[in-house]
Every structure is written in structure tokens, then in C-alpha cells.
Amino acid sequence: MSAPVLQVSGLTKRFPGVVALDDVSVEVRREEVVGLIGQNGSGKSSLLKILAGVQSADAGEIRLRGEVIRPRSVAAANQLGIGMVFQEQSLLPNLTVAENIFLGKDHPATRRGWYRWGALRTAARAQLRKIETDIDPGTVVGELPFGQRQMVELAKVLALEELVDVPLVILFDEPTSVLSGAEIEILFRQIQRLRERSSVVFVSHRIEEVLAVSERVYVMSDGRRVAEEAAGAAGMEELYRLMVGEDRAEDYYREEARAAANVDDLRLSVRGVSAADRVADVSFDLRAGTVLGLAGVGGSGREELVRALFGAEPLTSGSIELDGHRASFRSPSQAVEAGMGYVPAERKLEGMLAGRDLHENLVAASGTQLRRGPWIDRRRERPVVDEWLARLKVKAPSPRVRIDQLSGGNQQKVVLGKWLLSDRLRVLILDHPTRGLDLGAKGDVYDLVRQLAAGGLAIILLSDTLEETLGLCDQVIAMRDGTITGRFEDCVNDKPESEDLIRLMV
Amino acid sequence: MSPNSVPNAATATVAAEGRTRQRRGAGDRVRSLTPGLRRLRTWGPLLILAALCVIFAVASPRFLTVDNLQTIANQSAIPIVLVCGLTFIVIMGSIDLSLEGAMAVTSVVSALLIANDVNGSDLGYLAVLIGVGLGLLFGLVNGLLYTKLRLPSLLVTVGTWFVGLGIAALLFPARQPRISDGSLRAWSLDTLLGVSRLVFVALACVLVAYLLQRYTKFGRYCFAIGGGEDTARLSGLPLDRVKVAAFGFAGLMAGLAGVMATTRLGVGSVEAGEGLLFPTISAIVIGGTLLSGGRGGILHSLVGVLILGVLSNGMVLVGVDAYVQQAVQGAIIIVAVVLTTWHARSRMRVIK
Numbered sequence: 001m002s003a004p005v006l007q008v009s010g011l012t013k014r015f016p017g018v019v020a021l022d023d024v025s026v027e028v029r030r031e032e033v034v035g036l037i038g039q040n041g042s043g044k045s046s047l048l049k050i051l052a053g054v055q056s057a058d059a060g061e062i063r064l065r066g067e068v069i070r071p072r073s074v075a076a077a078n079q080l081g082i083g084m085v086f087q088e089q090s091l092l093p094n095l096t097v098a099e100n101i102f103l104g105k106d107h108p109a110t111r112r113g114w115y116r117w118g119a120l121r122t123a124a125r126a127q128l129r130k131i132e133t134d135i136d137p138g139t140v141v142g143e144l145p146f147g148q149r150q151m152v153e154l155a156k157v158l159a160l161e162e163l164v165d166v167p168l169v170i171l172f173d174e175p176t177s178v179l180s181g182a183e184i185e186i187l188f189r190q191i192q193r194l195r196e197r198s199s200v201v202f203v204s205h206r207i208e209e210v211l212a213v214s215e216r217v218y219v220m221s222d223g224r225r226v227a228e229e230a231a232g233a234a235g236m237e238e239l240y241r242l243m244v245g246e247d248r249a250e251d252y253y254r255e256e257a258r259a260a261a262n263v264d265d266l267r268l269s270v271r272g273v274s275a276a277d278r279v280a281d282v283s284f285d286l287r288a289g290t291v292l293g294l295a296g297v298g299g300s301g302r303e304e305l306v307r308a309l310f311g312a313e314p315l316t317s318g319s320i321e322l323d324g325h326r327a328s329f330r331s332p333s334q335a336v337e338a339g340m341g342y343v344p345a346e347r348k349l350e351g352m353l354a355g356r357d358l359h360e361n362l363v364a365a366s367g368t369q370l371r372r373g374p375w376i377d378r379r380r381e382r383p384v385v386d387e388w389l390a391r392l393k394v395k396a397p398s399p400r401v402r403i404d405q406l407s408g409g410n411q412q413k414v415v416l417g418k419w420l421l422s423d424r425l426r427v428l429i430l431d432h433p434t435r436g437l438d439l440g441a442k443g444d445v446y447d448l449v450r451q452l453a454a455g456g457l458a459i460i461l462l463s464d465t466l467e468e469t470l471g472l473c474d475q476v477i478a479m480r481d482g483t484i485t486g487r488f489e490d491c492v493n494d495k496p497e498s499e500d501l502i503r504l505m506v
Numbered sequence: 507m508s509p510n511s512v513p514n515a516a517t518a519t520v521a522a523e524g525r526t527r528q529r530r531g532a533g534d535r536v537r538s539l540t541p542g543l544r545r546l547r548t549w550g551p552l553l554i555l556a557a558l559c560v561i562f563a564v565a566s567p568r569f570l571t572v573d574n575l576q577t578i579a580n581q582s583a584i585p586i587v588l589v590c591g592l593t594f595i596v597i598m599g600s601i602d603l604s605l606e607g608a609m610a611v612t613s614v615v616s617a618l619l620i621a622n623d624v625n626g627s628d629l630g631y632l633a634v635l636i637g638v639g640l641g642l643l644f645g646l647v648n649g650l651l652y653t654k655l656r657l658p659s660l661l662v663t664v665g666t667w668f669v670g671l672g673i674a675a676l677l678f679p680a681r682q683p684r685i686s687d688g689s690l691r692a693w694s695l696d697t698l699l700g701v702s703r704l705v706f707v708a709l710a711c712v713l714v715a716y717l718l719q720r721y722t723k724f725g726r727y728c729f730a731i732g733g734g735e736d737t738a739r740l741s742g743l744p745l746d747r748v749k750v751a752a753f754g755f756a757g758l759m760a761g762l763a764g765v766m767a768t769t770r771l772g773v774g775s776v777e778a779g780e781g782l783l784f785p786t787i788s789a790i791v792i793g794g795t796l797l798s799g800g801r802g803g804i805l806h807s808l809v810g811v812l813i814l815g816v817l818s819n820g821m822v823l824v825g826v827d828a829y830v831q832q833a834v835q836g837a838i839i840i841v842a843v844v845l846t847t848w849h850a851r852s853r854m855r856v857i858k
Binding site for chain 2: 054
């Protein structure tokens, strides 16, 4: 067994309110492919980004061939022989393929400030030949389909082979999510070829892919490295269980509060819905007073599906009926008007009015019941706001506090409360509602979800963990690659095994 | 298919087939312009220019005369020089509003250094160089304030715009300096092939700007910054240097435009550039360069200047009321922006 090329020890990275990496140590040896698996937010992307010079760590050290390094940019990491294949985000869409491949690299064709386009294109064509594609290097990247952009990303990193004369360490961040089957084969062939003189770190949601290319696998969960396994020895379901964490006490999810007999009116009926090129022909029914869990890994299409239901993405086909009426939402505001609510996963980006106080955030989605004509009367709203802050158990000194000054859990309660205040709410979509919350706050959110369902609301839940899905939901639908792979209609009396669910997801 | 009655095992097999289909679909997916739309964005401004020429040629027999085309060329010379510099700034996604200030300073200073009726200096062509150099300095100051203080370029250049006007007013002597250097005056008024030599200066600027844009790291990096500054930074590009250089070049062009205006008018004036900022930015936008950066170019801006030039000239010939002319110019800008950004609309995009 050869000596490690890359040694990461005690790496820690904090963002306000979140620990992205918690004392993580990994090793990559010469001519080895190492797999890295974990859920969204488990820290695997943060780890890659620090290695590739995109972010810097708060603590810990990285040793490359024995020397401590701290790459400050992708270009600096490239100089050291570390290259990262990003998920299509490191390309400039308005420049040509050739320019992108050599951007920031010291190449003879652009030396001394002058571009010699002929030489640059020839050099780019040589790189593109490695990935068996005939993409014209003069094409502007923005005009390529996503799969081809991903391949250009690959070519961009492969170009380091000729430009840097040390053995490379190449990091792949979810490279397969937009590739076709044939493209994935080319990618795997390149990884096998690279292996002969380089080291590779491969990250994917798809455990079977990771097992297929890697010799060793690290499992990450909640910012920590929770396991290291030889790829041959590890079973897929065992790895998945390591990824999602240990089972917790069942009553934690307030299962006893699930409604045994549901209010029996059909709230939402989805038929043959396709959207955003990621969701194909999905149908389901949702009854009032029930919680429906959508289970799936990254790329399963469940996020795109709920965004389409909420009018944030256009439907390419299919139909939606809300309370028996045909609904086609051309924008989220139409969906809200009709009684849909959506608590997004990106709380900071889409769910809250950062910089505004709790009061404003709470009443942001309520319509006319708090208003008199076009005017906003804060005094009239105040008692309602106070009551709800108490009911939601929001820990804040006053409703005038800015929402971004609260902890993540309290922020999430306010964001949920925003929808609870709306008297026309019919269906509520919760997209990873407990992500990044501590245990106590999670419990409060579970209580709220149960209360809402008991009150007759229909809820769609997308969760990070299977335990949460199985503990909270009355029905579960498993999705994979944009289609439904299985349904569990009566989780209250006939709880599905998590193994069955995993098999349908991966 | 009833959604509630499908047994799990059966769904799983169906889904396995669906999966390969879905995968392939993802690889083939195109979320970009159709070739037709792309061509429209590239060639649209030129089509608008051609259409305007046809309309005015039909409407007025005087439009397509050599005399009139020479007039349009002469009037466009200074705006063309200005867009040569400003286009690089706009491609980066920044803006420079200070060009009228830069022109004011260079106009007053160069008029006072050339032989004039206020003081005894007589530096001749050296004064032209000094004026242009002052413009460069002005632009470099803009660029340094922008990059080192990390202020938005809009605010920095609104500030330096008025600082420039203030400096020019301070330097302005008791009475307006008239240029008495006969050879300089003659050089800018003489015609070559029927148009002012300043038109050839402007075309030389276009050539230089085009070479910079197409064949130098400076030009390509301006596009990179406009296409995605974070990506450009991560790729290790020297962003601050490129930005300072772009503002320096824009200042240089503004200085040259200031000197051109001075020799053409024969007087140094604080108002040398007055009213040129808005048409310059409009021309760049109409030509198809996005204000958000990343797309467009110097030839687009040249077409934009000509569209505005032909439009105002043609409307005068046809006898359109002056206020209506302004309204038409405004409408053309809106149409141009809609044409260049139509594809970028999406439901969740925030427009500010």
C-alpha cells in the first residue's frame, strides 16, 4: 500500500449557525480512487471546495505530498496539481469552450497577453478528444446542453495533465447528475485512465456508482466522517444507513399523534405531471388531514416536482386539481392565491424576508383577513402576531427583532408560521423543514406539522432522513430519477421497512 | 393509470425503464437560445439600422445624399470614441457615468495649454497628448476607487463626474479660452474624403478597441468578469488589474473625446461633454451589449451609435417635433433591451 498523497486532518469549517465540517480527516493515496458519500449538507461538498481552493478552512491542515498547503484559489490549487470537476458551475457561459478550458491557466497560446485563437482551439481540441467528443472548441458554452457542459468541465481539469508536471489529485463533485448513460461510461473510462498516474476523489449521491469506481469509501454525515470502508466489503444498504444516521426513538416524531382515520376529502390530485426535464409522468392523490412523504435521493426529482406544483417551474405536461378544480399556476403568487403554501429548503434565499422583523415575516403571506383595504395596520395585526409567536414557541425578545438575528430553528418556526396565519391555506409543501435545526427545534417543528394535519391541512413533506419520513407521514411515495418507484398508502397501520424504501430510492 | 392501486414491485420495474429514458433526456437537454433567436440578438441591431435607413430614404429625398451621410458621420465621431471605452466597462457589468466630468477637465486644460487668447502657452500637439493623458489618469482614479474601496462603480463615477465638473470650473479662467493654434484647428476641421479627420480618429479607436476585445487577455477577461465574476476570481484571473485597466481605457477615450470636442469647437469649455452620457450608454445598450455584462461588444456599440445618429438625423429631415424625437429614442431603447434580454426571462428570476 503506497503512502498517502493527500492527508487531510482535523479540517473544520463553520458558517454562521452551521458547522459544515467538524474535525474531518481523510487520506488519499497514490493512484487510488476514493469515494465520498453523504446526503445534502453532510459536508462532502465543503470538503472538496476547501481542497480545490474555493473556500478556506477554519481549522485543520491539508498536506500534499507531505507539505502543508492552503490553496487560495482554484488557479492556485491547479498549480499544486489539484483539480476539481465542478457541477457545471465553474464555466463562464459567455466564453467559448476553448477559452474556458484554459481560463486562468498559463498556456502558450495566450502568453504575453495576446490570444492566438488558432493555437488555442487546436489545444482545446486535443483535450476534447480525451473525452471522445466532437464539441467545436469555438462554441460559446452557454449554447451547450448541460451534459456537454459537464464534459467540458472534465476536459478543463484533464488539461492540467499537460500543464502541471506533478501527479494530479482530481476531485469529482457529483459529476454524473446531468450526464447520459454513454457520457457516464466515458467519464468512468477517464477515471480509470487517470488512476494510472493520479489520485481521484469521487463524490456522488448514487451509492452504486461510487462503489463501481472507488476502492475505498468515506461516509459523511452532519459534517463528520462517520465511516471508512473498503468498497468491496461495504453493502449498499449498510452505507445508506450510515449516511442517514442512527435510528432514533420512535415517539420523537410524535407518531402517536398521527391521525388514524383521515378526513376523507380529496385535496390535491396530480395526474401525469412532467416538469423541468427532471420529473416524468408523476401521479398521486393527497387527502385533507394527511402528511404525504416524498422519499428520494438527490436527482430523484422530488424537489423539482414540488416546485412545479407550486408554480415555480412550468409543467411540461399533466394536470393538477385542487379541491376538485383544475389548477394551473403560472406563478407562485397564483398558487398562494389558490391556497398552496411552500416552505423552501433554502430558508435564507427564498423563505424569509431577511432584514425585516418577525412581525412582517409572519404576516407576509396572509391576505386580506388582516388588512383593511390596501393599508397595512400593524396595531391591528399585533395581537395576532403575539399569539402566534407564543403558539410557535419562537424564542425572541420582541416581534420587532429582525428575523436574521434568530437561530435557525426559530427562523424556521416563523417561516412555518407565515403559512399558518393564512386562512386560505389548503396544501402546505415542506421542503426539508428541519435541515440544520437542533433536536429541540426539530421536535417543535414535528409538533407543528402534526397539529396542522390534525386541523385538516394536507401536507407534502420532503425530508433529509428516512426516520423523519417514516415517523411523520401517513403515506410515502418513493421517487428515483424523476419517476415514482413505489407507494406506501397506509404507513400508520402498516409501517414500511426502511430497507424496502431504500431499495426503491437508490 | 390510477395512482393509488399500483403494486410496488410492478412500479419498480416500470421505473427502471423510465430511468434510462430519463437519463438520456437529461443529457440531451438544451436550455439555450434557438439558432434563430441567437442570430436575431447578434444581427438585430444591424437590421434595425438598415430598416431605419430604408424608412428615411423613402420618407426624405435628402437622406441618402453624400452630404447628409457625411453629416451623420461627423456627428457620430465623438460618440463613437466614447463608446469605444465605455463598452469594456459595460461588458464587465460595471458602469462609468463620469465621462462628462473627464471631458470637462480635459477640454479646459487642453485649451489652456494650446495657443489661446487667455495665457501665453503654446504646447501644440503636446497639449493634445497631455489632455488625453489627463483622461487616462481620470479613468485610473475611477478604477482604483472602485477596486480598492470596493464601492459600486455607479456611485464612484457619479462622484468623480461632479468632481470633474468642479475641477474644470475651478480651472476655468475669467473668460472662455479660445484656441488660436491655427494648425490644430485646421486639422480637426479639414476633411478627408468629405468627412472630418475626427471620423478617421474614431474609426482608428474602433479598430484598437476591437483588437483589444478580441485578441488580448484584457479584453477576454472583461467578458469573463461580466459572465461570472466569482468564477473568474476562482480561476485566478487578476480581476482588479483588469478593472483598473478598463476604467483607465474608458478615461483615455473620454479624454480623447474631450480634446476632439475642444479643437472642433475652438474653445475650452466645462460643457464640452454635456448631454453625451445618456446617448453613449443608450447606444451601447441599443447595440446589444447587456448592462448586466458578459455579452455584446465594440462593433455592437458602433451600430448603436449609428442607429441613434441616423434616427435623430432622419427625424429632423422628416420634420418630427423635437419632443416627439426624444420619445421615439426612448421607445427604441426599450425595444432594444427587450430584444436582447427576452430569452433570459424566467419565473423565479429577480429583476431590480
